[in-house]
Amino acid sequence: MATSSAWKLDDHPKLPKGKTIALIVLDGWGESAPDQYNCIHNAPTPAMDSLKHGAPDTWTLIKAHGTAVGLPSEDDMGNSEVGHNALGAGRIFAQGAKLCDQALASGKIFQGEGFKYVSESFETNTLHLVGLLSDGGVHSRLDQLQLLIKGSAERGAKRIRVHILTDGRDVLDGSSVGFVETLEADLVTLRENGVDAQIASGGGRMYVTLDRYENDWEVVKRGWDAQVLGEAPHKFKNAVEAVKTLRKEPGANDQYLPPFVIVDDSGKAVGPIVDGDAVVTFNFRADRMVMHAKALEYEDFDKFDRVRFPKIRYAGMLQYDGELKLPSRYLVSPPEIDRTSGEYLAHNGVSTFACSETVKFGHVTFFWNGNRSGYFNEKLEEYVEIPSDSGISFNVQPKMKALEIGEKARDAILSGKFDQVRVNIPNGDMVGHTGDIEATVVACEAADLAVKMIFDAIEQVKGIYVVTADHGNAEDMVKRDKSGKPALDKEGKLQILTSHTLKPVPIAIGGPGLSKGVRFRKDLETPGLANVAATVMNLHGFVAPSDYEPTLIEVVE
Ligand SMILES: O=C(O)[C@@H](CO)OP(=O)(O)O
Ligand SMILES: [Mn+2]
Ligand SMILES: [Mn+2]
Structure with a gap:
């Protein structure tokens, strides 16, 4: 694919090209106060926990709902479509x-x-x-x-x-x-x-x-x-x-x-x-x-x-x-989501591997690429779908295909063939939707194990990881009243929340390939999912297009 000048991205003044970047989207993984309805908190999640504590330069929270992802109001919870659209497109489009x-x-x-x-x-x-x-x-x-x-x-x-x-x-x-x-x-x-x-x-x-x-x-x-x-x-x-x-x-x-x-x-x-x-x-x-x-x-x-x-x-x-x-x-007419980061990166020679299991496969491909199926450049991209279980509700198999996704990502990273290895790990969301709290805890643990597998591979190739989520779900499994306490129904029963939430999501960067001095900026007022694309472009060694939402990172000497 010849790079026409319109697609050419400028080199980043400080960040190198050629690092392998693992881009992990944990589906339905928000940040919320710890209590018994926070399945992420209650699951053993050592890989994700290790990123958070005492690391404000490399772990932060971003908005994943409401106007930050093109929804009508701040009462609109996030969802996969608008979340992955924003992550991939780097701008906020008025959504359907x-x-x-x-x-x-x-x-x-x-x-x-x-x-x-x-x-x-x-x-x-x-x-x-x-x-x-x-x-x-x-x-x-x-x-x-x-x-x-x-x-x-x-x-x-x-x-x-x-x-x-x-x-x-x-x-x-x-x-x-x-x-x-x-x-x-x-x-x-x-x-x-x-x-x-x-x-x-x-x-x-x-x-x-x-x-x-x-x-x-x-x-x-x-x-x-x-x-x-x-x-x-x-x-x-x-x-x-x-x-x-x-x-x-x-x-x-x-x-x-x-x-x-x-x-x-x-x-x-x-x-x-x-x-x-x-x-x-x-x-x-x-x-x-x-x-x-x-x-x-x-x-x-x-x-x-x-x-x-x-x-x-x-x-x-x-x-x-x-x-x-x-x-x-x-x-x-649908939102015209054009010039996505995937298309830019393909024009600039970045090779990409994307993978999830069937139920989220289109999230890291179709939604990521602005509701567009297919490759931008067959030579540079490979999308792999792992068949999901069908005919069951996911609390029956809460581990889903997390480890298989982790393995595919690991192999893609170690193959040295790809600059970007992008996955969606579905467990927190798909099992969270069943309202089964015990199963959702198992789901979150499985998701974390997959994350660990990918981190290990990134360690080996001296690459970089970016881990974030598309919206909340598993971090809060109960309907709450205005004061934040579980709300009871007319019969005095708890109401289990099967839906997404209004919570922010974490984002963390790291890995041996992350240049010294890279850290999250503190000057952005309300960073959200749409700020991730420019961040990832920077980590690939490019400056993002000027109309993209600003990058989350800065490089200090
Ligand atoms: O399952 C779905 O269709 C939605 C919830 O309606 O979830 P997600 O946005 O995470 O795909
Ligand atoms: Mn989702
Ligand atoms: Mn969902």
Whole structure:
């Protein structure tokens, strides 16, 4: 790849090139006060602990939520998409949640090409809305769905079917009932006003539709069967009753609710997707919509038997994959995350190895590279995916593939072939989402062992490590009141927190290759994840582009 002048990075005046850098992202690893709900504190994590104590020059905290990562407000917890986007792109982009808010508030969403396209079905056919039903703000938001439904009805949608996916992962488990009741009440009002509006199907997000990175197509198939074919093992006349009843099944919770369809008095599904219908998927976040989008859009498709492939007018809330241009129609233009650090470094000859297990593979590749799949330069990059366990909830195998990721990273470091070895270690996050505190402690220990393995390899090649996280999760596993004490529910019970948090995340640098005098600056007011890219570019021996968020480090004599 010839380096055009636009891509050429200036040499760093003080820092050398050619050091091997291990870049470790601990998924869902925030910093919080120690107590019994802080699984990171309660796990033996000697590698991570060794970085922290008495080392203010090489260990610090950075912001990983809210406006620091392009989310609408400081009440928005961080997540992997916005976190890895910020880490990789070195700048803060207004993210999907915010762009959709703006488009809905101004009404522009209804004037765009995407909406016009789907609205051509309104007169004669059904509008289906499919997505995650909660106010979590990570993948979707209920208030955005409400505005979309209202706006569509005002613009001629006569028959509306909503296919819901219950959450319990970005919000408390059990909250699905309240969200379904709220939606149902809206639909009742619409019906009173002459719009035939109903919930048509549903299921838990982790079991129905929202798989990612092709971990388990069965998940998408279950959703297809319910949404398109109108077939599911459970049939109900009413969605509130469906959710309440199915939550009582063994092992069921909001995340893993079995699929159901709503049927009429004669037992017929009320809303299968058929030829001529319009479909809008109202999630703004990409990763868990890509597989579903392929099933809805691709003529050639062999991942499961679709039985019927209806000719529909389909639009995503956003375009979910910029490289694949998928879906081809969308309501809101996604953030244009360009000139990522990965692309710059590839243009400047830096060779990169990236690895995680399936459930986080796209985080260190696709999200890292600004929601773009594929290599920038095949000769310089190698991305390795370790297959994740599928069909289980991760508290059953809390060690996940941490050690395998550690081994792959170690081998890549020792091979001498790569300047940057980048990994995501998923345990704190994936097991934290199960709400299983004991398993999450085991998960954090496993993550730390993987970190240690990578540190050892860096030691051998006299390289540098940068270790950080994308957002919090495992460091706080209980819902708290304003004073920070565990909040009790109406029955006086603790409410286990399965979601991410608002906490800052640690970042540490070190290793024998770190030049003397490199330390974290103290003059940045609120450093966040977006400051990491410039830092890493410096450690590779380059000055970051001038519009990147400033580097976290300085070199003192
Ligand atoms: O699992 C997911 O989809 C989200 C939570 O909704 O987690 P993360 O952002 O860490 O991928
Ligand atoms: Mn994450
Ligand atoms: Mn997560």
